[in-house]
Amino acid sequence: MNNEKIICIGCGVSVQSEDPAGLGYAPASALEKEEIVCQRCFRLKNYNEVQDVSLTDDDFLNILNTLGQTDSLIVKVVDIFDFNGSWLPGLHRFVGRNPVLLIGNKADLLPKSVKKNRLINWMKQQAKELGLKPIDVLLVSAAKGASMQEAMEAIDHYRNGKDVYVVGCTNVGKSTFINRIIKEGTGDKDVITTSHFPGTTLDMIEIPLDDGHFLVDTPGIINHHQMAHFVDKRDLKYITPKKEIKPKIFQLNEQQTLFFGGLARFDYLSGGRRSFTCYLSNELMIHRTKLEKADELYASHAGELLTPPRREEMEGFPEFTRQEFMIKEEKMDVVFSGLGWVTINEPGAKVAAYVPKGVSVFLRKSLI
Ligand SMILES: Nc1nc2c(ncn2[C@@H]2O[C@H](COP(=O)(O)OP(=O)(O)OP(=O)(O)O)[C@@H](O)[C@H]2O)c(=O)[nH]1
Ligand SMILES: [Mg+2]
Secondary structure (H helix, E strand, C coil), X not given: CCCCCCECCCCCCECECCCCCCCCECCHHHHHCCCCCCHHHHHHHHHCCCCCCCCCHHXXXXXXXXXXXXXXXXXXXXXXXXXXXXXXXXXXXXXXXXXXXXXXXXXXXXXXXXXXXXXXXXXXXXXXXXXXXXXXXXECECCXXXXXXXXXXXXXXXXXXXXXXXXXXXXXXXXXXXHHHHHHHHCCCCCCXXXXXXXXXXXXXXXXXXXXXXXXXXXXXXXXXXXXHHCCHHHHHHHXXXXXXXXXXXXXXXXXXXXXXXXXXXXXXXXXXXXXXXXXXXXXXXXXXXXXXXXXXXXXXXXXXXXXXXXHHHHHCCCEEEEEEECCXXXXXXXXXXXXXXXXXXCCCEEEEEEECCCCEEEEECCC
16 A cells, blocks of 8 residues: 555545545545545535546546456456446456456345345356356345355455455445445444445555455446436436335236336337336336327426436437347346346237437346
8 A cells, every 4th residue: 555645545536635626635634534535425425415526437447457467356246236237348358367256236125035046046147148257156235234244255265365356337336345344354334435326436445454465445337328327316316226126017918118217118019918027126106108108108298207307307318219129038137227127927028128328228038
């Protein structure tokens, strides 16, 4: 660690007290405290307010690019609720030869009926399809503490006396995960700043381990195809689940439509009357209508009945793009990146999914 520079323990940024508008600002009086946090972290922790920062995607990638030169264990964290959206493709490009331990976080969001081992197998299969060979796959809830003991033992085992870098997309819960480990070790709570805003951690944060090595938190890579970027900061809470998701089952006839707020749309085109299970934040309103009325409903009610987005956002809101899917296998999910998914149990259905231009939507083998 660099002794001359003062590092904010909350986000990893270098602290300065000259430029109040600049990155890492803390008033001179704050520098005398034992644990120094920058003003942005202070506001996040105390008021849950975020100040935008001027780091670009390249800045984040440059920080992670140094991983290839390390001899370490890489812990890759994904958000199990947004598995594909938080996958971080191309991780192999910057981890070099280091082993990767894959951790699915936020297990508490999935219905309790879901079998853990089944999910872990699903993750293994997905990892393989996506070209990653993890040394092990675990499922935890960093926020609730579930399976954290197991994860800590696995890290200790696989790190072989080396440093550990915790990496992943923004918002997957890397800092929450490390805070949990710190708490188990020293009893200190919420040392690193966490928040539901993407891009909370700004630089590497080194947490010393017993043997002189480090557990390192890293800034998350931003995935621009996630719904979160199209939603007003104040409305993130409606699309980000906080608690166990209560799946909502809809019996639909052909030619019926579901709106997920005003953020996405699902048309059931053909395949006879059948049921669809929606896994979305409990807070997000689902509105059902006839396909023939859907365009008109959206045109007149997006931003009001169909919200988020907010009315004042509608002018700049990207147009929907439409994608059709023919369901050919049993138990398939139509995934709306960062919003959730719709499970279709039986093959033979034709559906269409609409998302704001830029958000990805795709079909996968069912997670549940
Ligand atoms: N439900 C649930 N939420 C979690 C869990 N872990 C983290 N979160 C929430 O996810 C959000 C992001 O957590 P952070 O720890 O800040 O995520 P991060 O990966 O460090 O994000 P960046 O620093 O932006 O890269 C916060 O709102 C956390 O409370 C979990 O196990 N379950
Ligand atoms: Mg973080």
